[in-house]
Amino acid sequence: MKIALVTAIAAFALDEDLAPLQQALQANGIEAPILAWDDTSVSWARFDAAVLRSPWDYAERLPEFLAWAERIGEKTKLLNPLPVIRHNTDKHYLDELRRANVPVVPSRFAEPGEDAAKAVRNFLADFPDAAEFVAKPAIGAGSRDAQRYSRAQQAAAEKHVARLLSEDRSVLLQPYLPAVDEAGETALMFFDGQFSHAIRKGPLLRRDEGPTELLFAPEEITARKPGKDELQVAKAALAALPKLFGNKGPLAYARVDLIRDQSGAPVLLELELTEPSLFFLHDAKAADKFAKSLKKRLA
Incomplete structure (x- = not known):
C-alpha cells in the first residue's frame, strides 16, 4: 500500500505532523512519501490514496488548488474527498451548520460589491454587547488576514474589510468571545468518525497586533481533555455533514475547533476538514491511530 502525504513546497519544513505520521504509516507496512501538491513532477496515479496534510498556501491559490484536487481525485483516492474540500475551504459553511442547529460563533458575512463601512456598522448594531x-x-x-478590533477601532476595521472586498474576497465578521483569552480554544481530532485526542490553543488574535505575515500564525499548544459538552457539540457538527457536504460516511480525518461563549457553552469556531494540523506531538498514540484507520479504510 502506498499513501502520498500531501504538503506544499512552502510548508515542507513547517508541518510537525508529517514525520510522526510517516513513521507510523511505515510501521504499519505502508509506503508514505511526503510530496507537495504544487510539484508538477509527481505521478499521483501510483498511490492508493493522497492524504491532504499541509497544503497551507491553498487560500491564496484556491482555483489552482481545487483544479489540482479534481485532477488528482480522478487518479487516486483523495482524502478528504473533493466535495468536502470545496465546501470546507469557504467559511460560509458556518451559516449552513447554524441552520442545521449546530451551535456556532455568531457570524455575519460581507460580500464583494457591498459597502464595507455599512457592513461593519450593521454588524456592530446587531451585536451591541460585543466589546471586540x-x-x-x-x-x-x-489566521492570515485575520484581525481583532475594539469598537473604538471601527474605522480601521472598515479599511480592512474594504481592502478584502476590493480583492473580491468575502469577509467574515464575528464577535470576539472573551473566554478565549483565558480558556483558549479546544481542538478535537477525529479519525474515521472516532474521537482521538484534543488540544488547547492559546489565543491567536491578540489585542493591537496586526495580522501575521507568516504562512500561519504561531500557536501555543498543550494537551487537553475535552468536556462532555464539547464532545457533544463536536459530534453534532460531524453528524450534520453528510446532508450538508455530501460525504457518505465518516471522514478520514476531522478537526473541530470550539470556544466557549459568554454563558460558558461551547460553540463551533471552525470545522477543519481540508488541511488541519492534527497535533500528533501532543498525543503519543495519535499518529498510530490515524495510520491504522487509513490502512483499514483503504484495505
Missing part, C-alpha cells in the same frame, strides 16, 4: 470583534476572509487559513 474579528474580521477575516471567508476563504483563508492560518
